[in-house]
Amino acid sequence: MEKVADTSDSDNNGLTLESVRQSLIRQEDTIIFSLIERAKYPFNSPLYDHDSLVSPSMVESIVKDSEALQAKFGRYESPEENPFFPDSLPPLVVPPHNYPQILHPAGASININKTIWDIYFKQLLPLFVPKGDDGNYVPTAACDLQCLQALSRRIHYGKFVAEVKFIDAPEDYGQAIRAQDKDTLMKLLTFVSVEEMVKKRVAKKAMIFGQEVSLNDDDKKGKCKVDPSVVSCLYDKWVMPLTKLVEVEYLLCRLD
């Protein structure tokens, strides 16, 4: 029988396994709406071309400059946000906000955005956008930025999930952490039945959020703006495995 996690802990600034899962559920909406928006445009390949090996692509420049602007106003002060280009961020121009320190400092700076970037452009995008070029490069890049930020936030939220799981069962996790045993950590933090529910729910949301809405009930429903099975597959193949990767990485240094 599958293990049942203790969700009663409320020591961690009120964070519980239930509350972090509620946040993951809400983030599904953001991810699915951002995919729907990106699917309005064709692939638009000139955005991703490099003129040379050294010069950045258009999308890279747009994401980098957007992050720099958002950094000045505090986006990356939040422990839930992780930049794609952490090396070129300007200083804050506003007073810092005092976010509660929930995460263990050693794991707080884990950043797997390079992997998320590569997967998004090479594997994911071709699955849900039509081929073609309509010249709308900047609006398309703005949609890519939305998708990347939503996916990155969700995947790195694994740090909070891992923290809550550790606080709930310090003995079990502590043993595996001291042994630096990644496989045992992966087994401890995996809930197959939860993953099954997530896959079904995101497919259902994609169907509901992406349907044509007509005032006339007799109108035939058009096809969904993003294919629900693609969204479910995206969660199965990338979103959940990468969240678990972040959880394991975080736990490995939880006792440092």
Ligand SMILES: O=C(O)C(=O)C[C@]1(C(=O)O)C=C[C@@H](O)C=C1
């Ligand atoms: O809900 C959890 O316990 C999580 O760790 C999150 C998550 C997910 O990515 O959705 C990841 C691993 C679990 O197997 C189930 C779900």
